[in-house]
Structures are given as structure tokens and as C-alpha cells.
Amino acid sequence: MNRLGLSPRTMITTAPATEDVLVHGVAAVCDPLGGLYLPETGMLIVSDLHLEKGAAFARRGMMLPPYDTIATLNILAAVIARYDPKIVVSLGDNFHDRRGSEFLPADLRKMIADMARGRDWIWINGNHDPDGTTDLPGISTDELVYGGLVFRHEPSLISGKGEVAGHLHPSATVRRREKYVRRPCFATDGHRLLMPAFGVLAGGLDLNHTAMQGIFARETLVAHLLGRDRIYSVRYSNLMR
Amino acid sequence: MDRIEPKSSGNQAVTLPRPFVKWFAEKGWAPRAHQLELLARAQSGENMLLIAPTGAGKTLAGFLPSLTDLVARGKIPPGSAFTGIHTLYISPLKALTVDIERNLMKPVTEMGLAVTVENRTGDTPQAKRQRQKLNPPDILLTTPEQVALLLANKEATRFFKDLKYVVLDELHSLVTSKRGHLLSLGLARLRKHAPDMQTIGLSATVADPLDLQRWLVPQGETPSPPAGLVHVTGGAAPDITILGTDSRIPWSGHVSTYAIPEVYKEIRRHKTTLIFVNTRFQAELLFQTLWTINEDNLPIALHHGSLDAGQRRKVEAAMADNKLRAVVATSTLDMGIDWGDIDLVVHVGAPKGASRLAQRIGRANHRMDEPSKAILVPANRFEVMECQAALDANYLGAQDTPPVGEGALDVLAQHVLGMACAEPFDPLELYDEITSASPYAGLTWEMYERIVDFVATGGYALRTYERYAKIRKMEDGRWRVSNPQIAQQYRMNLGTIVEAAELNVRLVKRNAKGTLGRGGMSLGKVEEYFLEQLVQGDTFLFAGKVLRFEGIRENECLVSNAFSLDPKIPAYAGGKFPLTTYLADQVRAMLADPDRRVALPDQVRDWLNIQLERSILPKQDELLIETFPRGKRFFLIAYCFEGRLAHQTLGMLLTRRLERAGARPLGFVATDYSLAIWGLNDLGAMIGDGSLSLSDLFDEDMLGDDLEAWLDESYMLKRTFRNCAVISGLIERRHPGKEKTGRQVTVSTDLIYDVLRSHEPDHVLLEATRRDAATGLLDIGRLGDMLGRIKGHITHRDLDRVSPLAVPIMLEIGKENVPGEAQDAVLQEAADELISEAMAP
16 A cells, blocks of 8 residues: 555555654654654654545535545544554544544544544644544643654744644655656754655645745755655755755 | 618628618718628528628627617517527637627617617626526627526526527637537526527638538538628738747747847837737746846736726726827737727737637737737747748638537536526437537437436446435436525536636735734635745746735735745646647648748758758658767657647657657657657667657557556646636536635545546546546547658657757756656655765764
8 A cells, every 4th residue: 555546455565664864863764654763762743634534625616525534534534553552643634624533423523433443542632623633542742752753733943952843734845857746745954854645636745835834954864765666765956946 | 761782792682771771871971781691681581601800890790680670570568478589799809898788879879770789797796697588688798608507507497588689709719628618518508598599600711611601500410501600701801920030039939038139129119919828927928027127118018818897997997098108918808809909910929820810919919900910939949930920821811720619517507407407408418408508519319427426426327326316217317406506506607618727816014023914905816736835035927026925814815015026937737738739730831842941931941951961950740869978868759730739649649659768768848849858778769779768659559558658647638638628617616605716726626536547437427527627637539640640751860969859849948847746756756855964974
């Protein structure tokens, strides 16, 4: 399974090529499915699931396909199966709007319950869903400090040391010869790490966007792009700017 | 009353009211036979189609039935009951409605007729639009989008109840697009409001007039007889030549810069020259180059669709006042607008279609009896043949307009919502109404129901959106909109022209510290995807200037003056017309027939003669395949002459097949004329020893599974899907309270496509996308025809080196970017750089 072929029929074929990184001295594994695994604490981080985005748009009269939640959860199930984590942290914007978890269809609710069985599950509140979740396993909180790192939805503007955050949906563009490719990415300068958006309809924002300014020390910034079956790590200076 | 008998065709006697007779007499004119025939037959109740060349007085002919009827009716006394509009004039261009208002008001004023004429477009102020609804003019000049808007209104019944005539200008160009589909549905609804209204279509020459004659009348179970036809032929034959040049004609490329000095000489020699090009990129480059040699400082201007509207209006006004010596223009100036005294049309690049050429040449000299003068400037050697073919075709009067085509489903979805916004609809009645429109005559009930379901809740198999439905079924079986916001959203998003996301281009200054200033002049719009390829400091040509890309701020692209002469040029993807089937056929015929090659310039003939020595020239129905080694690669060239889009699709499919056959293909490139594929294995030897069969390779079955598999990943299908998603109303361009456009798009249609395709591949919108792609970006229909035609007619030549005929396409290699392919290879390359950096000593 990979993020580019979302079909539930697509099975995991080969072991993915992951990338090991250090964030503030803590070892972490970037997985091409979009999850970050911390082996020391057995934590799996995913961010910006934006579940029920289709339904959120439908409420406003745009009938996007109602399959985004199941597609995102299928990928989440695959990455959980891959690492069997002790703790799962969903780093905010778990649902696309405040009403998302309340109206979540029962079969999808059960899917999450099955995934959460036997492990801790932490919902970090995001700007799209600041009130936490309704009728789902796990606990909701604004921020988590654990294992030498701090987990929050929006990157803090004061100090980013040891911070793992989401919110910005980082993506990066590589241009070689006349071809250019844009992919979601993990972005880290060694001090802090930004998570790619995990939701299948979440989209991305380029690392060069003004919203990304001041987040990273660009000399040491590396983008870990989500490829088909592996992570491609490209130094910021080698990205297209 | 005086009576004027039409002189030529038709026996009908026709009555022209006195003011008309007097007016014609004062002008020293006589009404033309076709004008009177059209009038007589319209008066007797026929729907009519007038086909005439430019300069034949088409506009007046179209309005004569209305004007005479309005004169007979007389002025409506104040205090009378509400009177709706009498005549609706619909044109594809806003500019044309303004132009027609000017042209129509002249006789109306001179004759002192009590007739009110107004136009209504997207530019008309809100207050005037409101007033028009309360107090409609007799004649309303407008566009298809405005008609749809008026019809989706609750007041539509009242507004249109007195409608007598609908005049449709430039009908040939309207009917083949989605706008035409929308308009055909609008006509069907107009007939419901005014059952006796008559249509009058005005058109340039088309391949099949009967298509248009049917389009103008209701179809369905008991179709009306086709509209009557008045066909004006003749006019002086145009004086067309191919630019003679002493310079070397390039082997490939599209820019014709070699010919600029000669073009400049022609501009000097004529009063006003109109220079047509096929793409905005050509327009920019040509304009720029002309000015570098414009020693006499002749007023030469630029006109294309991306330029700021204010700029365009200025150019148009200057042209009308005969203040310009030349205008470089794209298709934005294609259609029947009368501006100034143009005495020469220069067509740069091949016209790609004989009809398009005839239309553009018609711009010169708007008097029918004098010949228009035109010069064709081919950009490369294949285009020389194409120009020659087009030239022959124009003399022969051959036509290659595209067929009307089946009505698009996304347009239908938009219309269904619009009809619900007007008033609740009965599904059976609406189905009958829709199938009375000729593009939708074949619409099945089952498909119609799927579309209604799509409009209501998205039409998904997983029915989770019932509670959010946009339209709902009432107890009496009729459908209504769920709430007034839906109608507001519909109005904001109506239309069938989907622009690529575009950003405004603003010229800013760098100050001494190197920071960018604010403000500055707005130059126009460029597509976002083009900007995505730019790095700060890159230079490109736009609005006739070389600009330096500075960055993107909010919704604007900031640029500064570059002072560089060697810009990185914008490669606008749109606007490249593919070669029409008819012209392609003519080019093949020319290659096959030595007698037809005599007319070609020496250097082109020499080139073909050397080809004959080294290889062969294919016969008209033959597909020539050449193979040869070059560098460390082996090449296969297929000379299909089916246009770039069909060749691109063929290239994608053939590389898949060659991969399976073990030929290790590496890439391909497509032009309008041929397709080149290269690989690591000796393709010629494989064909020679029978391990690769050409007839298997080119078998029609490639349009089955291979096509399906490729569509999974096709970038072009995603672009088609985006259009369908927007037109059908799945995605909004604008949302109430969030008017920002371009980058504010909240969800990517590519992502929606991936999700939908993997979870509901039979969804109606994917069906709509595939249908569009078959005729549009993928040109599968044309590819299928070709594969059928060449069956058993494939000739292979295994050569030891590149042939003369192959040179043009070999020069294109490396210039083409085929997005969506080999993406991970690019990432790999970038990642390797990091590795080598890390491993460096």
C-alpha cells in the first residue's frame, strides 16, 4: 500500500524505505505513509487527518466524495499494523470541522475503536476541531510533553526546540531538468519537526510559503518527501526555490 | 407601402416598412436578396439559418425580422402592462455585443425607429441589470452565460413571455463547445416560456449545415423540421500567399522568428495589418521581436486573453480609430468584430484548420466583393506543407469545423440545478425539455436520473449526504432547491469556461535596499501552474515586456522589469490547436503525390527529395515507421499525422507495450505530425527478427486494458476532471463571502479524483470525465480512427541513421515536458545529490 494508490485492494508489497532522523536528540523514523514513529517510546504520530472533510463540504453544498475518511483510516490502519505502537498521537485537525466526530458514521467509528484497542490514543486539538472529539476512544488535549519532545498542533513562534507540530501541511518541490515534482514532506532542521498532512484530501503548502518563515534554521533544514514506497530526503538548498 | 421583390432565390414577396425603404435609398443601397429572403421566411414562421461570408450584411439580415416586427408593433404607451423582451441576441463574445449595439443603433437612430436596444454582460453594472429586469428593452444583446442566469431566475416567465426572436451570432463557433451545450438547454427552456418564438442562426461556412439547422429547432420524440437555410456563397476569392523568404526555414519549432524582417516589411507596406498567432507565447515573442526592429516606431500593439481587460479595451479602441499599423493577436480577436480598415492579415504558424484560416482571413477587408489579402508564415518545414494544404483548401472551399457532439454531462448538471433555482421542476417535464435540445436528444432517462441524483447529493453509492441535499423532492414529485443559499451559490459559479487558476501579475520596483515596493501596475493574468515552474530571478515574456519573477504575495505574482534580452519564455499550455483531421489528410496526400509537391518552396522540396533517397515518403493511407540508432539509443518514429494530442496518447500506450515486449523504452515525444519513441534495445532489429510485431504493437486493442491502466495515472485526465468538477458544481469557484480566487481553492481536485477513482470508479462524474477526454485532451476517438485506418498498411524502414523527415521531431526531444511520468525518478535524482554530498570527502 502507498499513499499514491489509495485503493483498499492495493496491498503492502514490499517493506518501505523509511528514513531515520534526530529531533532534538530523539531518534525518529519517517514513514512514506506519512506517520512518524519514535522507537524509544513506542509512539506513532500522525497529523492533520482532516477526517470527514467531504462531509464538512457537503454541509456547505459541495458534495465531495464521502470516501475520504475511509481512505485516510485505511492508510492509518496500515501504518499502525506496521509499527504496532504503544501510543498513537493524532496531532490536531483530526476532523475537518467541529461537527465531524459527532456525525461520524458508525462503521468508521468502529474502525477507529478497533485501531485504538490495546494502546493509548491521544487527540491533540487543532484549529479546525478545538473542542476535542465526541464518542471516540482516547483523550483530548491541547498539548503533550513526553519523551523529551513537545507535541502540539500549531508550531510555536517562541521556541521550537524539541517540538513536533502539524498545521502547516508542509510539501516540497523538486525540479530537475524540466521536470518538477511536488510532494508532502516531513520537514526538520534537527530542532523541530513539522509533520506532513495525513488526510487524503488535506493538500500541502510549499516550504517556501511565507507562512513557513521563521520556523526553521534553513541551513540545516531537510525535507523528507513522501515517495511511492520510500522517503526521499532533500536538503532545503537543493529544493526548488 | 413599397414592395421590394427579392432578386435571386425564393419567390416570397416581402414587405419592407417605409422607414427601411427610405433608409436604404438614402444610403444608396439596396437590400440584398438573402436579407429579404431571410425576412420573408422568418415572417412566415420559419426558424432560419443564414450562412454567409463576412461582409455580407449578416447582422442586419439577422435583425430585420425583429426590427420590422417592432416597427409594426409601434411604441408601447406608458402605463401599459409589463412587456417582456422581444428579441434576444446571443453572441459568444462580450466585445461583440458592444460592437453590435453600436452597429445596430446606427440604422435604428437614422430611421428614427422607436426600438430600445441594450446589452447585458458580466460587465454590466448591477443597477442596470436590475432596471433591465423591471423595464426590459425590446432587443437585449447578451452572452450564453447571461441567458442561463436570467433563466435561473424566478422572474424568467415574465421576462421572456413576449419573446419573438432569438438571434444567435457566430453559431458555428458556439455550438461545438460546452457553452453551446449550455445554450442549447437554455433555448429549450426559452421555448417553454415563449412557445412561438423563432430562432435565427448566423454562421460562417460549416462542413455540415444540417447539424446547425437541427440545433436551432426542438428535437425529441417529434422533432420539428430543420431550420430553413439561406446560404450565401461567393464573395471575392481571398488573395492568399505563403511568405517567400530567403532565410532558411527552420526544421522544427513554433516561433517563426526567421521571418520577422519580412513581416515587418509587409506591415510598412500596408495600412493596418492584423497578425494572428496560435498561442499567447507566440504572440508575446513575435511582438517583442517586432519591436526590436521597429526602426520607424510604427504603432504596433499586442492583444491576447491574458492581458489586463483595460489594456485590451485600449487596443480595441485604437484599432477602431485606425490609429494602429499592426496588432499581434491570438484567437481573442478571431470572431466577427468589425474594427477599422484592416487591409492585410498575416497568419504566423500553421493555421491548424482550414476553417479557422478562412475565418481569420475574413477579418481583412470587410467588404464582401473585394478580395481579402493574407500571408501565411509557416514556422517550420512541416508547417510549410500544412499552409499549402490550408491554402488549397480555402480555394476549394473545404471545411473542417468540428461536429456539434453529444451534450456534456457536467453542463447538464449545472443546468438542472439552475432550473431548480428558477422554480420547482417536474422530472418528466424537464426530461422532455432537455431532450428537445439537439445535443441532448440522445440522453437516456437512466443517465438523466443519475445527473439529478448527482445534483442533489453528489450521486454516490454511499448515501450519506441525504441530509445535506441541494435539491429535494417535494410531496407532489417536483424538485426544489433546499434553501436560497443554493441559488446564490449557483449564480456565483455559473458558466462553462474553466480558467486554469490564474494569478494577477503586478509590476513592482526594487528599491535601493533590494526590497520590493508595493502597488505598481497590473499587467494581466498568468496561470498558476506556469508560475510554479519559476524560480525567483527567472525571466519571462509577458505583456510585451521581459519580466523578472520576484515571488508570490497573497494572490499576486510580483515581477520587476528585467532588462534582459534572453527571457525564459512562458510556455502557456493552452491555445495550441491540434491539426485538424482534414488538414492532416491533405498533408499526407501532399507527401504521397509528387504533383502536389511542386507548389512547395525549393528548400522544402529538396528536403523531401533527400528523404526519398534515404527512406521513403508514405502513401496517403500508409503508416511509415522508421527505426535507427543514434548515440546510445535506438529510435522509432511513427509518421501518423493525427495531431499532438492523439500522438501523446499513442506515445503513452506504445511505451507501455514496448516495455512489456522487452524493448526497454526510455521516453517519447509527440508533435502534430509524428511520434518518436526511444529505448535501450534495438527496435529495428527486434522488428526485423520478428520478436516485435508492428501490427500487434499498433493493434486497436491498445484502447482497451492498456488505456484503462494508463488512465489510472493520467495527468491529463485529472485536468479534464477538474473542469468537469467545476462545471458540474461539485467544486465551487466562488463561495459567498469568499470571493478570492486562484490560490484560495480549498481542496485539490487531483486528490478528489484519486479518492473517487479508487472508491467509486463508476461514478457519473468520472463517466463525464472519460467522455470529455475521449474527444478532448486525449483525442482517443481520433486515435481509434487512425488505428483502424492503418491496419495492414504499416511500412517499416530500418535505417542506419536519422532520416531527413525525422529531423524535426528529433529536435523536439528534451523540450517537451510530460508531467505525471517518472516522478519518483526525479525525486531519486534529488535525493542522490544529498547522498553524494554526504559521502563527499
